[in-house]
Amino acid sequence: MPKILKTLLPWLLVPAFFFVGLQVGPRVANWYHAAFPPPAYTTGDHAALYAKAGTPVVLYATTTCPYCAKVRKLFAAHGVRYTEYKIDTDANANREFLARKGIGVPLLYIGDRRIDGYREDAILDALAALGGGAADRKS
Structure with a gap:
């Protein structure tokens, strides 16, 4: 793996994972609340x-x-x-x-x-x- 790619890869992956987390996180939370609703009382x-x-x-x-x-x-x-x-x-x-x-x-x-x-x-x-x-x- 070229040295420049080793250097840039972490800088590219962090924003990518951050963006994926922003997109997927709320959907996972909604799924969780639908699967395990809070008790009525x-x-x-x-x-x-x-x-x-x-x-x-x-x-x-x-x-x-x-x-x-x-x-x-x-x-x-x-x-x-x-x-x-x-x-x-x-x-x-x-x-x-x-x-x-x-x-x-x-x-x-x-x-x-x-x-x-x-x-x-x-x-x-x-x-x-x-x-x-x-x-x-x-x-």
């Missing part, structure tokens, strides 16, 4: 939260979030009694939201389940597992 013991809230359904939301509005509408349609904490208008609610490692709204706690985001099927399944709820809303 996680489970845990949320008894302390429910004791404070007074209901077994808790919603962390903002006043302007369209998906939070969808959750409210879904709860109203099913007569679910829930406690809502508005993290954009209540500093204590925001602190609790951050302490619970919330990264987006809506953040729902239903029975033993934590649901991040609006996932209608997961919400309805959690409500069915919980046994529904009474029709009045606490805020």
Whole structure:
């Protein structure tokens, strides 16, 4: 192999691999997320939260979030009694939201389940597992 090629080859391969990585990386990530989707919910013991809230359904939301509005509408349609904490208008609610490692709204706690985001099927399944709820809303 000529000496000039030995010298230039690493300088040519590094940008080539970088470019291939830029093109292939997102496709591999999309394939991975399609093959192994994140769970619709996680489970845990949320008894302390429910004791404070007074209901077994808790919603962390903002006043302007369209998906939070969808959750409210879904709860109203099913007569679910829930406690809502508005993290954009209540500093204590925001602190609790951050302490619970919330990264987006809506953040729902239903029975033993934590649901991040609006996932209608997961919400309805959690409500069915919980046994529904009474029709009045606490805020």
